[in-house]
Amino acid sequence: MAIAELFWVRSQQRQFYSDVLTALHDKKKHDLVCRLGLFLDEDSIIRCAHHLQNANVLHGEKFPILMSCKLYFTTLLIRYFHSLVCHQGTSYTLHSLRREYWIPQGRAAVSSVVCQCTQCKRFIAHPFPQPQDSQLPHVRLTERSQPFSHVGVDTFGPLLIEDCKFYVLLITNLICRAINLELLCDMTTDELSFAYNWFALRCRQPQFIVSDNAKQFILLHGILLSSLCSTFEWKLIPEYSAWQGGSYERIVGLTKQSLFRTFQGHLLNGQTLSEMVLRTVLVEILGMLNSRPLTYIGEDHKNIPLSPNDFLHASFLSWRQPEIVSIY
Numbered sequence: 001m002a003i004a005e006l007f008w009v010r011s012q013q014r015q016f017y018s019d020v021l022t023a024l025h026d027k028k029k030h031d032l033v034c035r036l037g038l039f040l041d042e043d044s045i046i047r048c049a050h051h052l053q054n055a056n057v058l059h060g061e062k063f064p065i066l067m068s069c070k071l072y073f074t075t076l077l078i079r080y081f082h083s084l085v086c087h088q089g090t091s092y093t094l095h096s097l098r099r100e101y102w103i104p105q106g107r108a109a110v111s112s113v114v115c116q117c118t119q120c121k122r123f124i125a126h127p128f129p130q131p132q133d134s135q136l137p138h139v140r141l142t143e144r145s146q147p148f149s150h151v152g153v154d155t156f157g158p159l160l161i162e163d164c165k166f167y168v169l170l171i172t173n174l175i176c177r178a179i180n181l182e183l184l185c186d187m188t189t190d191e192l193s194f195a196y197n198w199f200a201l202r203c204r205q206p207q208f209i210v211s212d213n214a215k216q217f218i219l220l221h222g223i224l225l226s227s228l229c230s231t232f233e234w235k236l237i238p239e240y241s242a243w244q245g246g247s248y249e250r251i252v253g254l255t256k257q258s259l260f261r262t263f264q265g266h267l268l269n270g271q272t273l274s275e276m277v278l279r280t281v282l283v284e285i286l287g288m289l290n291s292r293p294l295t296y297i298g299e300d301h302k303n304i305p306l307s308p309n310d311f312l313h314a315s316f317l318s319w320r321q322p323e324i325v326s327i328y
């Protein structure tokens with residue numbers, strides 16, 4: 001045994017097993033001494049001699065050193081032996097440890113240390129369970145509201161067209177999930193304000209708007225507050241909590257998916273497409289997404305699924321995507 005290890009073992013035993021040492025020196029009766037056959041070796045270390053004296057095994061296994069599971073030194077010992085056996089489980093670690101040390105209630109102590117091993121946790125840890133769905137906010141459940149009276153807004157981009165950067169303002173209805181897309185030449189508040197006005201003139205002035213904390217939205221909120229006569233509510237979701245804007249982030253994902261899969265990456269090099277092509281494609285995507293099914297499509301052909309267009313155009317089946325000539 002190394003001198004340092006001897007020093008620490010002796011020191012820890014004197015600290016925790018002072019009564020055992022006294023009993024051994026004075027040759028008095030002690031329950032632990034009798035039960036484990038404790039004795040002091042030539043280095044004044046307390047060892048056990050209880051059941052393997054006649055076995056053909058190493059000296060340390062015949063006479064293991066007594067160590068309490070309540071000592072931090074013991075925790076370090078268990079970690080050391082756990083690493084020696086390549087992070088195997090409790091039984092293998094305990095078996096390795098008992099070749100040199102005897103720890104009363106050793107299995108529980110080893111199990112506790114193994115369960116807290118960071119390297120093992122990385123491989124045996126389970127993923128976090130899916131959190132319980134939260135309640136939908138009241139604006140998502142408002143009955144008898146006009147289309148686009150409750151909306152979520154977001155922007156995405158840039159899209160490279162003819163060496164110019166374009167962005168898209170997406171406005172989605174929080175109730176019937178219809179969308180509106182406006183192309184932006186830049187991300188200034190002026191451009192955003194124009195795009196918002198186009199939307200309000202063509203569709204409706206919303207009563208409720210939800211968005212993230214982008215500076216452009218905060219400024220636009222201020223402009224609308226000072227210029228609009230009618231009252232409306234603009235809710236900014238908390239910073240760094242994009243999941244709270246899931247209602248419009250989902251639609252952003254659908255739009256990007258349609259856009260990028262259609263162009264197959266042409267938008268990223270921007271050499272062959274023009275602004276007019278992009279505007280046309282956005283309108284086509286708008287019509288396609290507003291005619292997507294909102295309800296389950298079963299095997300029964302009689303049940304026609306609802307789409308956002310059914311709500312926008314006020315009567316069922318009144319709108320159908322027109323046939324167009326593909327330009328890309």
Ligand SMILES: [Zn+2]
Pocket residue numbers: 082087088114117118119120121
């Ligand atoms: Zn481990």
